[in-house]
Amino acid sequence: MSRNNAGLSAGRIITEALKIIDGRGLSGLTMRRLGDALQVEAMAIYHHFPLGKDQLYAAIVEHITDTTRPVDGDAPAAGAAEEEAAPRDEEPGDDRPWQERLRSWAEEYRARLLRHSGALPLIVHRKPDSASALRSLEAHYAAFEEAGLDRDAIARAAAALDAYVTGAVIHQVRAEGRPGPAPASLDARHPHLAELGDPAPDYDAWFLDGLEALLAGLRLRFG
Amino acid sequence: MSRNNAGLSAGRIITEALKIIDGRGLSGLTMRRLGDALQVEAMAIYHHFPLGKDQLYAAIVEHITDTTRPVDGDAPAAGAAEEEAAPRDEEPGDDRPWQERLRSWAEEYRARLLRHSGALPLIVHRKPDSASALRSLEAHYAAFEEAGLDRDAIARAAAALDAYVTGAVIHQVRAEGRPGPAPASLDARHPHLAELGDPAPDYDAWFLDGLEALLAGLRLRFG
DNA sequence: GCCATCGCCTTTACAAAGTAAGTTTAAGAT
DNA sequence: ATCTTAAACTTACTTTGTAAAGGCGATGGC
Structure with a gap:
C-alpha cells in the first residue's frame, strides 16, 4: 500500500x-x-x-x-457500517406541524452553511438540481401547502424562505469578514449607527427572529 | 501617447x-x-x-x-462634467414614507446585484464597511425607527431586510445557473414539484411579493 | 533652454496553479 | 502464467499573479 x-x-x-x-x-x-x-x-x-x-x-x-446526510464532524464510532446510518432527521414521515418543520430545516441548513462559510462562493452559481435539493424543495412545498397557501403562493413562499436563510448567512459572514481597505468611521452623519454601537450582535437570535417575522408575513399575505 | x-x-x-x-x-x-x-x-x-x-x-x-453612484450603463452624454452628477436618487432629504424608501432601495440594490451576478462570489466575504455601505445602513435604521421599532428591533429588521434581498438574488442566480453533473429527475417522489411545473417563474414579482411579506412580518412582530 | 524628478506604463522574469499524457504497480480473472 | 484493469505516480506544458527594474514623457526650478 x-x-x-x-x-x-x-x-x-x-x-x-x-x-x-x-x-x-x-x-x-x-x-x-x-x-x-x-x-x-x-x-x-x-x-x-x-x-x-x-x-x-x-x-x-x-x-x-445536503441536509439529508449527517454533518461532517461525525466520524461514526469506529467499526460501524457507515453507509446506512440511522434514518435521518425529519425524513420518513415527519408529522410535526409545518412551521416547526420549516424552522428545523432552516436552522440546520444555516448551520451547515455557517460551518463551511469559506465555501459559500461556490454555491452562488450552482443550480440546486440534485436529488437532495429537490427533496428539500418538495418538503417545503408540502409544508406550505399544509399551511393553506395556494399554488402560486407556495412557490413564492418557498423561494422567499430559501432566500432569507441563505441571505442571513451571507449577511453574517460579510459582517464578520475582514475589514476593507478604507473602513469608514462612524461620525456624526450616522446618528443611529453611532447610538446603537456594536454590542456583539447575537446572530442566532436575530436569525430566528427574522425567520418568525418572515413566516408570519408569508402566512398573513398569502394565507 | x-x-x-x-x-x-x-x-x-x-x-x-x-x-x-x-x-x-x-x-x-x-x-x-x-x-x-x-x-x-x-x-x-x-x-x-x-x-x-x-x-x-x-x-x-x-x-x-454603492447605490449612491449611478448604474454603469450610463456613459454621460459626452463632454459633461462627470464628477458632480445630478443629486442622486433619494439622498438629500427623502421625505417619502419609510416603506417606500426601503422598497426603493431593495429594488435598486437587487437590480445592481443581478446586473453583475458573476461578481456575487466576491461579495460574500467582504465586510460592508465602506462609507456608502454605512450610509445605506444608516438610512435603513432611520426608516425602521420611523416605523416605530425600538432599538433592538431596528438592527434585527435591517439585517433581515439585507439578508432577504441578497438571498433572493442568489436564489434566482442559482436557479438559472448551469445544471449540475447529475440533475435529478422529477419523478413521483416529488408530487408538488411535478404538479406545479416550471412556467418560467417571474422572479421580479416573486421578489416584490416576498419583500412585502417580510416587511409586513417585521412590523407585525417588532412594531 | 536644461536638467532633475516624478507619474505612468513596459519589459522581463519567476513561482504556483490546473491538468493532459504516459507510466508504474498491485490485484484479479482467465 | 498472462491479460486486464483500477489506482496512483511522473513528467511536462500552459496560464496566472506579480515582483523588480527600466523607459519615456511631462513638469517645474534654475
Missing part, C-alpha cells in the same frame, strides 16, 4: 478539501495541497474527479447543502 | 473588469485579459491597484453595491 492504492475515495477527498477550505480559505484549496493532506500525489485526485476541480467543487457544494 | 500615459484610471479599469466578468465569468477576469481590453500591459493595472487583484476585487464590489 506504500506506493499506489492509498485508500483514496471521493468521500475522503471531499472531507479533506473542506478541512482545507475551513482552515485556509477557498483560495487555499489547491490540488497539490489537497494531495499532500491525503498523502497522495495531486494527480491521483483526478481519478476520482475526472472532470477536474470544478467537479470537486460541485461535490463539495452538494456535501454541504 | 503611444507608449506611456495610456489614459488609464481606476474607474476605467473597474468598468472594463465588470464587462469581462459579465461576459466571461469571474474566472475569465485575468490581469492580462483586462490589460488587453484596456489596450495596456497587464502590469500597468498595478499602478492603480498596488495591492493587486484583491484590491481590484474590493473596488468592484464597492462599485456594484
Whole structure:
C-alpha cells in the first residue's frame, strides 16, 4: 500500500478539501495541497474527479447543502457500517406541524452553511438540481401547502424562505469578514449607527427572529 | 501617447473588469485579459491597484453595491462634467414614507446585484464597511425607527431586510445557473414539484411579493 | 533652454496553479 | 502464467499573479 492504492475515495477527498477550505480559505484549496493532506500525489485526485476541480467543487457544494446526510464532524464510532446510518432527521414521515418543520430545516441548513462559510462562493452559481435539493424543495412545498397557501403562493413562499436563510448567512459572514481597505468611521452623519454601537450582535437570535417575522408575513399575505 | 500615459484610471479599469466578468465569468477576469481590453500591459493595472487583484476585487464590489453612484450603463452624454452628477436618487432629504424608501432601495440594490451576478462570489466575504455601505445602513435604521421599532428591533429588521434581498438574488442566480453533473429527475417522489411545473417563474414579482411579506412580518412582530 | 524628478506604463522574469499524457504497480480473472 | 484493469505516480506544458527594474514623457526650478 506504500506506493499506489492509498485508500483514496471521493468521500475522503471531499472531507479533506473542506478541512482545507475551513482552515485556509477557498483560495487555499489547491490540488497539490489537497494531495499532500491525503498523502497522495495531486494527480491521483483526478481519478476520482475526472472532470477536474470544478467537479470537486460541485461535490463539495452538494456535501454541504445536503441536509439529508449527517454533518461532517461525525466520524461514526469506529467499526460501524457507515453507509446506512440511522434514518435521518425529519425524513420518513415527519408529522410535526409545518412551521416547526420549516424552522428545523432552516436552522440546520444555516448551520451547515455557517460551518463551511469559506465555501459559500461556490454555491452562488450552482443550480440546486440534485436529488437532495429537490427533496428539500418538495418538503417545503408540502409544508406550505399544509399551511393553506395556494399554488402560486407556495412557490413564492418557498423561494422567499430559501432566500432569507441563505441571505442571513451571507449577511453574517460579510459582517464578520475582514475589514476593507478604507473602513469608514462612524461620525456624526450616522446618528443611529453611532447610538446603537456594536454590542456583539447575537446572530442566532436575530436569525430566528427574522425567520418568525418572515413566516408570519408569508402566512398573513398569502394565507 | 503611444507608449506611456495610456489614459488609464481606476474607474476605467473597474468598468472594463465588470464587462469581462459579465461576459466571461469571474474566472475569465485575468490581469492580462483586462490589460488587453484596456489596450495596456497587464502590469500597468498595478499602478492603480498596488495591492493587486484583491484590491481590484474590493473596488468592484464597492462599485456594484454603492447605490449612491449611478448604474454603469450610463456613459454621460459626452463632454459633461462627470464628477458632480445630478443629486442622486433619494439622498438629500427623502421625505417619502419609510416603506417606500426601503422598497426603493431593495429594488435598486437587487437590480445592481443581478446586473453583475458573476461578481456575487466576491461579495460574500467582504465586510460592508465602506462609507456608502454605512450610509445605506444608516438610512435603513432611520426608516425602521420611523416605523416605530425600538432599538433592538431596528438592527434585527435591517439585517433581515439585507439578508432577504441578497438571498433572493442568489436564489434566482442559482436557479438559472448551469445544471449540475447529475440533475435529478422529477419523478413521483416529488408530487408538488411535478404538479406545479416550471412556467418560467417571474422572479421580479416573486421578489416584490416576498419583500412585502417580510416587511409586513417585521412590523407585525417588532412594531 | 536644461536638467532633475516624478507619474505612468513596459519589459522581463519567476513561482504556483490546473491538468493532459504516459507510466508504474498491485490485484484479479482467465 | 498472462491479460486486464483500477489506482496512483511522473513528467511536462500552459496560464496566472506579480515582483523588480527600466523607459519615456511631462513638469517645474534654475
